[in-house]
Amino acid sequence: MSKRVRHASEPSSVQSTLGAFFESGENSKKRKRNDDSDDESVKSASPVKSKKHRSTFYKAWESKYQWLTYEEEEGMFCTLCIKFKQQAKNTEVWTKVGCKSYREDVIRNHERTSYHQVSVNMERDSLISKTTGGIGQALDTVVTLERRAFIAALRCETIREDVVAKVGQSSFYSILIDETTDISVLKQLIIYVKFMVGEECQIKFLAMEDLYDGKAVTITDKLKEVCKDANLQIKDKLIAFGSDGASVMVGRKGGVAALLKQESSLLISNHCVAHRLALAVRQAADNIQEIKKFNVHLDALFKFYDNSPVRMAALKNIQTISDNPTLKLKQPKAMRWLSHDKACDTLRQILPSVMMSLEREANERHDSLAFGLAKNVQTVQFITVLYSMCDLLPQLSMLSKCFQESGLDYSTIQEQVQITLDFLDSRLSIPGRYFKESETMISTLEENGFSITRRGISDVDEFKRKVHDKFIIALSDNIKNRFPDAGLISTFSCFDPSAMKNLDTYDLDFYAEEKIQTLAAHFSQLMDEETVFQEFNSFKMVIHKNKDKTTQFILQILMTKYRQLYPNLARLAEICMLIPASTADCERGFSVLNRVKTRARNRLSQKVLNNLMMVSTQGPEGKDFNFNRAAELWASLSQRKLDIGIINDDV
Numbered sequence: 001m002s003k004r005v006r007h008a009s010e011p012s013s014v015q016s017t018l019g020a021f022f023e024s025g026e027n028s029k030k031r032k033r034n035d036d037s038d039d040e041s042v043k044s045a046s047p048v049k050s051k052k053h054r055s056t057f058y059k060a061w062e063s064k065y066q067w068l069t070y071e072e073e074e075g076m077f078c079t080l081c082i083k084f085k086q087q088a089k090n091t092e093v094w095t096k097v098g099c100k101s102y103r104e105d106v107i108r109n110h111e112r113t114s115y116h117q118v119s120v121n122m123e124r125d126s127l128i129s130k131t132t133g134g135i136g137q138a139l140d141t142v143v144t145l146e147r148r149a150f151i152a153a154l155r156c157e158t159i160r161e162d163v164v165a166k167v168g169q170s171s172f173y174s175i176l177i178d179e180t181t182d183i184s185v186l187k188q189l190i191i192y193v194k195f196m197v198g199e200e201c202q203i204k205f206l207a208m209e210d211l212y213d214g215k216a217v218t219i220t221d222k223l224k225e226v227c228k229d230a231n232l233q234i235k236d237k238l239i240a241f242g243s244d245g246a247s248v249m250v251g252r253k254g255g256v257a258a259l260l261k262q263e264s265s266l267l268i269s270n271h272c273v274a275h276r277l278a279l280a281v282r283q284a285a286d287n288i289q290e291i292k293k294f295n296v297h298l299d300a301l302f303k304f305y306d307n308s309p310v311r312m313a314a315l316k317n318i319q320t321i322s323d324n325p326t327l328k329l330k331q332p333k334a335m336r337w338l339s340h341d342k343a344c345d346t347l348r349q350i351l352p353s354v355m356m357s358l359e360r361e362a363n364e365r366h367d368s369l370a371f372g373l374a375k376n377v378q379t380v381q382f383i384t385v386l387y388s389m390c391d392l393l394p395q396l397s398m399l400s401k402c403f404q405e406s407g408l409d410y411s412t413i414q415e416q417v418q419i420t421l422d423f424l425d426s427r428l429s430i431p432g433r434y435f436k437e438s439e440t441m442i443s444t445l446e447e448n449g450f451s452i453t454r455r456g457i458s459d460v461d462e463f464k465r466k467v468h469d470k471f472i473i474a475l476s477d478n479i480k481n482r483f484p485d486a487g488l489i490s491t492f493s494c495f496d497p498s499a500m501k502n503l504d505t506y507d508l509d510f511y512a513e514e515k516i517q518t519l520a521a522h523f524s525q526l527m528d529e530e531t532v533f534q535e536f537n538s539f540k541m542v543i544h545k546n547k548d549k550t551t552q553f554i555l556q557i558l559m560t561k562y563r564q565l566y567p568n569l570a571r572l573a574e575i576c577m578l579i580p581a582s583t584a585d586c587e588r589g590f591s592v593l594n595r596v597k598t599r600a601r602n603r604l605s606q607k608v609l610n611n612l613m614m615v616s617t618q619g620p621e622g623k624d625f626n627f628n629r630a631a632e633l634w635a636s637l638s639q640r641k642l643d644i645g646i647i648n649d650d651v
Contacts, residue, residue: 080119170195178586242580245271280478341393391432404584
């Protein structure tokens, strides 16, 4: 057999060769695999003659089974089993001895044997390794630090490739950005992209870029650079822009939004609704002196215990003895009123224990700070503010959490805001449960020996008149000012079915005419104004029939069921869905940044930081990762050197 060398023919393309070699093998998987190769060797070598046995070999079999080769007078051979030295235990048929049973079922029997399948897999790995250098196979079998690092370096490329491809397929997309300062005191710009996949909105991390200054021109240039690198068209494709509402972002003349509108005249700029709510509450609180002082004392209380394990341990002992809940004070943050809600609720539950602890620290340890805090806490003013905040802040926290949901639908915002305004109005006439309990709590504390002073505010009725009602009115006014029903975005309310609840069919002729005309004029580059107007006149009946549904429902059926009938309105619905109501995803990205770039890893390069951010925010599980695709991407690089030492094993 030395004169014969059995090798599979070299393929011109890995994919085409794999398909040719293993096409018939894929069909054979549906049948039960025959692991007993001895039976096959007996059949193929048997000299018994039968009418079904053929004396000739069909050349077409070599095309159908490309691993098959034939030599006259010697029989059929398997090139793969010869190449990888795989054969049955008790016979050399198909490798050193040719098979002379010229029947196709015999060929299929050999194809199903376990040792032939081993040869098939080895050939597949061999063909792939010609492109990738065997990286994919190595990653599947070797578990080392280098493997973890290599995955981290490559996974981000496959993820980014997928994100960019989906954005490119979307008719329009939106950009969400925000700024922060990292642990290395470097200014970072985080960029998220919002796009459509079918009828579903998706928001994905796009990039984290460092800025040498916070000017609008610098931010805009960096955005353009990122879009260019990702092959994302700005003109007529970038449809909306979301930010925290800072002047550098939304300034009318020189803000980032204004500069982007020079590239895309269709751009709609929106101020994050979660930031708007936080600013409205903060502004209302700062205008009421009693509430402003309360926030200062609340923060001081947290720091007093948080900075001392001895004080914390003493407070815990007092809570245990007095049968109060064993809770730790929460930190109130200036711009996060969700944290204020938790801080107030926790303090309300353990207020007697805190007062007792402060008195003990002041009297036994002669702590001047504890003495000052005890004096400020043991007042009618502090207690009534605390209990009234426990009534009002939960509703504001619910609204804030609603605004922080990923993929928030802008059409639901006004409805949620109105619910909150109605709640605040009801508290003017009917105070909440905790406010009513505040007077009882003050009496109980005095009975237990605490000296509750009445400076500033003497009783609960005076507090309601001077502080409680005044704060609610200021809060309602600020929310109304921060959420005006005006501008181009408000014109999308023409798709709101709730506006039709009190309309009859004959009242629909002039419904939302101005709004749809405004939309058609703004997007005239994309659609004919008259056609849009005609489509809307017809679609009004559909909205009216579904007037008990939500705006989200109307937009969904417009993009699916009625897309062919109303193509221009379907595009408007898609644009409405893409308007970024909130930049909460950017805030979540900052949390990931703080986990990735720590004090111990403060010198991460921007490229590595981007890769780790991409993996951390939207990377698939290791078991779902496409190793072969990552290896192909690596093989396509001109520079393949990897500095794995800079990537931590924790990725």
